[in-house]
Amino acid sequence: MQIIDGKKIAGEIKAELKATTERWLREGKRPPHLAAVLVGSDGGSETYVAHKMKACEQTGFQSTLIRFDSRVSENELLERIARLNADEDVDGFIVQLPLPPHIDERKIIETIDPAKDVDGFHPVNAGRMMIGLPCLLPATPAGIMELLRRCRIETAGKRCAVLGRSNIVGKPIAMLMAQKTQSGNATVTICHSRTKDLADVTRQADIIIAAMGQPEMLTADMVKDGAVVIDVGTTRTPSADAKSGWKLKGDVKFDEVAPKCSYITPVPGGVGPMTIVSLLNNTLQAASLKRSSCNS
Ligand code: NDP
Numbered sequence: 001m002q003i004i005d006g007k008k009i010a011g012e013i014k015a016e017l018k019a020t021t022e023r024w025l026r027e028g029k030r031p032p033h034l035a036a037v038l039v040g041s042d043g044g045s046e047t048y049v050a051h052k053m054k055a056c057e058q059t060g061f062q063s064t065l066i067r068f069d070s071r072v073s074e075n076e077l078l079e080r081i082a083r084l085n086a087d088e089d090v091d092g093f094i095v096q097l098p099l100p101p102h103i104d105e106r107k108i109i110e111t112i113d114p115a116k117d118v119d120g121f122h123p124v125n126a127g128r129m130m131i132g133l134p135c136l137l138p139a140t141p142a143g144i145m146e147l148l149r150r151c152r153i154e155t156a157g158k159r160c161a162v163l164g165r166s167n168i169v170g171k172p173i174a175m176l177m178a179q180k181t182q183s184g185n186a187t188v189t190i191c192h193s194r195t196k197d198l199a200d201v202t203r204q205a206d207i208i209i210a211a212m213g214q215p216e217m218l219t220a221d222m223v224k225d226g227a228v229v230i231d232v233g234t235t236r237t238p239s240a241d242a243k244s245g246w247k248l249k250g251d252v253k254f255d256e257v258a259p260k261c262s263y264i265t266p267v268p269g270g271v272g273p274m275t276i277v278s279l280l281n282n283t284l285q286a287a288s289l290k291r292s293s294c295n296s
Helices: 006-026 043-059 074-086 105-111 123-130 139-150 170-178 198-203 254-260 271-295
Strands: 033-039 062-068 092-095 159-163 187-191 207-210 227-231 235-238 246-249 261-264
Touching (some): 006 139, 006 271, 033 074, 033 271, 074 092, 139 170, 159 198, 170 207, 227 254
Parallel strands (some): 033 092, 159 187, 159 207
């Protein structure tokens, strides 16, 4: 059994990104620039955005954090997004989710210029991904695909169970795994809360990608020997041992599932760090495309 060290692989990718940034600087170009819009002060969102800004610093990317009070109006936010769309100095930006209930998340996402949508949530990017056209991929699924590629895990012809059907993880990762590409070509089953006998599906799977947000739901009896298990779940659960009072738990009961696996990702330190480097990769891609279209 091999534990996939997402933190180490993400570190290698960051070093590659840093080398690219340094080359750009030597060539007299400015570094890629990622902006993040944060509304309110939700603890989880603060932490995620802080990690993204830190990763920019580590790779030499420029970063800008734009904060709004949680009472900001939808119009004010839309107006700021329009300015970011028009800002030549910003290559890509994200609006950290979730947003307060009085703001329509869909409307916000659809206002982002697809060429700057480095979270890959805009319908144009989702549609292009679906039909296999170049696009900005959603960060977490892109990170999972990169983990599989870098660990040389064979996907062609494998049975893959995706647990979860959200627009940001479940659906796109299922699509990428099924795509007719070298790192796809799997036979995919998508499961959700209405799936009957989930264990029957997971027991047949060579690759299980768990993205339910249900702590430790995937147990050893649900996994066949030699399976690859990718745990996307991250749920804060109360913990008396932790200084913060909580601990991150994945969807997989790691201690009992790991011995049965050929490969498994831990939580934390598996998919999470890959999500962040995928966001940087998308920013680099957005910056490169902008430059090539300016030069053509
Ligand atoms: P959502 O809540 O949007 O989706 C969860 C999905 O899981 C839904 O499709 C739901 O089914 C399904 N589900 C829930 N309970 C069950 C169950 N008992 N059996 C089968 N399916 C079930 O979550 P997200 O996709 O946004 O995130 C999933 C998890 O991944 C979360 O823990 C989140 O924190 C984590 N995450 C981690 C990231 C990282 O970088 N590590 C990035 C993004 C997310 P239905 O559609 O029927 O409701």
